[in-house]
Amino acid sequence: MKKFSIEFKWAIIANILFLAWMTLEKQLGFHNEKIKWQMAFTLLFFIPSFLIYLLALLDKKKNYYQNNMNWRQGFISAIIISFIVAVFSPLAQFITHEIISPLYFEKLIKLSVENQRMTQEQAENYFNLTSYIWQSISGGISSGVVIGAIVAYLIRTKSV
Structure with missing residues (x-):
């Protein structure tokens, strides 16, 4: 487990950042x-996400690989972070939609139906906690892997 302690730390930070972002969205009226x-x-949110992966992989490069990390090592680290983020995303979604913004789904459903983008039933099936949990798991993994691949390429040690 010590081998992945840096990834675990940054995955927790990423989830805390997500909750802070949701709080910001709520406070700004979104x-x-x-x-x-x-x-x-x-x-x-892709901007702070990119920053989190950058800081995480720089941390891994400096403190685990002694400043000598190739792209593959960085990419694997990013994948691990993405999966840990995904594991904690149901809790983050629960906190977001039950504590930070409990009327969020209700308002999105109303907006979607009023704008005739969806029927009431379609909106209720799409805008709910279960749907958002699955979206956050898949979105967290896919975006984390893509961002991680880019960051790993940017910070790799060229001589490795």
Whole structure:
């Protein structure tokens, strides 16, 4: 387990950052009056996510590989972080939708039906905790792997 302690630490930090971002979205009104812009605002979360993976892989490179890490080693580390983030994402989603923003789904359902993007039934099937948990698991793994691959390439030791 010590071999992956850096990945575990940064996965926890990533989930805390996610909860902070959700709190920010809520405070800025993107879960209420500006809810129609929430999806676009959420895309900005890729910036701090990239920063988290950058810091995590730099930490791994410095403190585990003694500043001598190739792309493959960094990429594997990023994959591990992504999977740990995914394991904790159901808890993060629960906290988001039950504590931080308990009316979020209700408001998204109402907006989707009013804008005739979905029927009531379609909206209820899409905007719910179970659906968002599965989306966060798959999205967390896929985006983490892609971001991790890029970061690992950028910080790899060229001579390894």
